[in-house]
Amino acid sequence: MDTLTARPRLLKQANLSLIRRVIKNRGTATRAEIAGETQISSTTVRSLLAEMMENGEIESIGHDESSGGRKAERYRFKPDKYYGAAICISGSEMHGLLVGICGEILETCRLEFTGDDYEPAITAYLDELMARKDIKSIGIGVPGIVEDGSFWKGSGSSDELCRHDLGDRLAGRYHIPIVMENDLNATAIGFGRCYAREFPCEAPDLTNMAYLHLEKTCVSAGFIVGGRVVRGFRNFAGELGLVPMEDGRILDEWLMEAADDKAYTNLMIRIIGWICGILNPQYVVLGGPDLRKDCIGPISDGFSALLPRHMSAEILYSADLWHDYHDGMAYLTAGKIFDDVQFIKEQP
Numbered sequence: 001m002d003t004l005t006a007r008p009r010l011l012k013q014a015n016l017s018l019i020r021r022v023i024k025n026r027g028t029a030t031r032a033e034i035a036g037e038t039q040i041s042s043t044t045v046r047s048l049l050a051e052m053m054e055n056g057e058i059e060s061i062g063h064d065e066s067s068g069g070r071k072a073e074r075y076r077f078k079p080d081k082y083y084g085a086a087i088c089i090s091g092s093e094m095h096g097l098l099v100g101i102c103g104e105i106l107e108t109c110r111l112e113f114t115g116d117d118y119e120p121a122i123t124a125y126l127d128e129l130m131a132r133k134d135i136k137s138i139g140i141g142v143p144g145i146v147e148d149g150s151f152w153k154g155s156g157s158s159d160e161l162c163r164h165d166l167g168d169r170l171a172g173r174y175h176i177p178i179v180m181e182n183d184l185n186a187t188a189i190g191f192g193r194c195y196a197r198e199f200p201c202e203a204p205d206l207t208n209m210a211y212l213h214l215e216k217t218c219v220s221a222g223f224i225v226g227g228r229v230v231r232g233f234r235n236f237a238g239e240l241g242l243v244p245m246e247d248g249r250i251l252d253e254w255l256m257e258a259a260d261d262k263a264y265t266n267l268m269i270r271i272i273g274w275i276c277g278i279l280n281p282q283y284v285v286l287g288g289p290d291l292r293k294d295c296i297g298p299i300s301d302g303f304s305a306l307l308p309r310h311m312s313a314e315i316l317y318s319a320d321l322w323h324d325y326h327d328g329m330a331y332l333t334a335g336k337i338f339d340d341v342q343f344i345k346e347q348p
Contacts, residue, residue: 012048015040019048020338023077024101028061030072049075057081077101084333085129086139087111087122088325090183094118096125097326098133103334105326116153118166123173130174137177139333140167141186141325145235151180177339179332183325184213184238185229188222190328191285191318203227208281211318212240212271214288218252219271223279230279240271265295269302276313287318 018038023029031049035042052058052075059078063071083106084099098107111121122140129135142164144153149167154160167180181189188211196202205227212221221238223230230237241252251271258264272284286296300315318324 015044016048016052017338019045019052020077023058023075024334024338027102028074028076030064030074032072081134082136082337083129083133084137084139084330084337085126085135086141086326086329086333087118087125088141088183088186088322088329089118090141090143090321090325093322094121095322095326096122096129097330097333098129099139099330099333101334101337103327103331105330108326116162116164118164119169122166122170126170126174135174135176137179137333137336137339138170138174139329139336140170140178140180141183141329142166142180143183146180146182147235149178149180151182177336179336181229181329181332182222182235184211184220184222185231186328186332187211187213187287187318187321187325188224188285188328189229189331190324190326191287192224193331194324194327195283195316207283208279209283209285210272210275210279210281210313211285211287212275213321214255214286214291216290217256219255221275223275223281225279225281261292261295261298264292265298265302268295268299269306272299272303272313272315273306276307276311280311281313283316284313285316285318287321287324289321293317 018040019034022034022037026033031042031045034040035045038045049058053060056078058075061074061076063073065071079100082101086097086099088095088097094111094113096109096111097105100106109125111125113121126135126138142151142153144151144164145161149171150163150165151167152161152163154162167178171178188209191211192207192209193204196204207224207227209224210221212219218241221240223238241250241255243251245251245254254267258267275281275284286299296315296317303315304312
């Protein structure tokens with residue numbers, strides 16, 4: 001394991017951050033479990049847990065059954081102590097979410113905005129939320145290509161992409177950890193996690209899935225391999241609609257001209273076949289406002305007859321895009337709640 005050090009004045013905050021992450025990831029933890037996972041001394045863990053108890057950050061939920069020695073006391077976060085705030089933007093809608101420490105969605109509301117001017121509505125929402133809750137992280141789902149604290153989005157009047165530095169501006173205003181994610185990637189993450197809750201045998205960290213989003217003017221995808229989003233070299237992975245077809249047109253144009261269900265079904269089988277030949281996902285999820293739901297059965301039947309069984313995938317349907325989007329952004333936002341300390345790798 002690489003040796004990680006924090007600057008001396010940040011050592012306590014670094015240790016607290018590690019302890020918080022262990023309790024958050026486990027749900028509950030004992031002093032021995034924390035010390036074992038973080039490699040922080042048991043004495044230091046005891047001292048910091050006592051301080052966290054005094055500050056009302058954590059609470060004891062009792063002692064484990066004794067295995068012959070002293071019973072271990074178990075701790076968890078107080079459920080009403082820390083929160084995250086998530087913003088979900090897609091098309092003409094924008095939603096605000098109050099997120100619990102484990103990614104649970106506690107409140108939702110719709111935010112009104114004009115054009116692409118998201119910031120006034122977002123800051124008004126966050127200011128109001130922070131006045132009554134201890135917000136530790138912010139998540140922003142955006143309809144564009146994410147690059148650090150910015151995202152690139154089409155202007156609507158041309159093929160040129162416009163840069164929006166929304167994440168950087170919010171970071172400068174609030175000084176807490178911020179995570180920004182493409183809306184479709186967040187939706188794919190959310191679907192995978194919802195599916196795993198419905199089928200507990202599934203493990204979100206091992207998910208291999210392609211999420212296809214269908215609209216009138218475009219087809220795009222979010223890819224998850226081994227539980228991680230595939231972004232590509234310049235973060236443009238999943239822009240299927242730009243794939244050139246044999247007559248010089250792009251895939252988006254072909255999809256728009258698939259007037260009858262048979263042509264549409266055959267084209268979708270073809271798209272899914274490409275994806276399975278390249279990524280070999282376990283699931284291919286179909287969703288979006290313009291998905292022809294009546295074609296899902298024929299697509300699944302036709303596709304299953306196209307490829308060998310070991311290359312095929314199970315076709316699933318996403319009935320509620322916003323539900324999946326919310327869940328994905330809530331999960332990402334909660335994951336940043338204790339990302340407030342930076343570690344520096346020790347130089348040889």
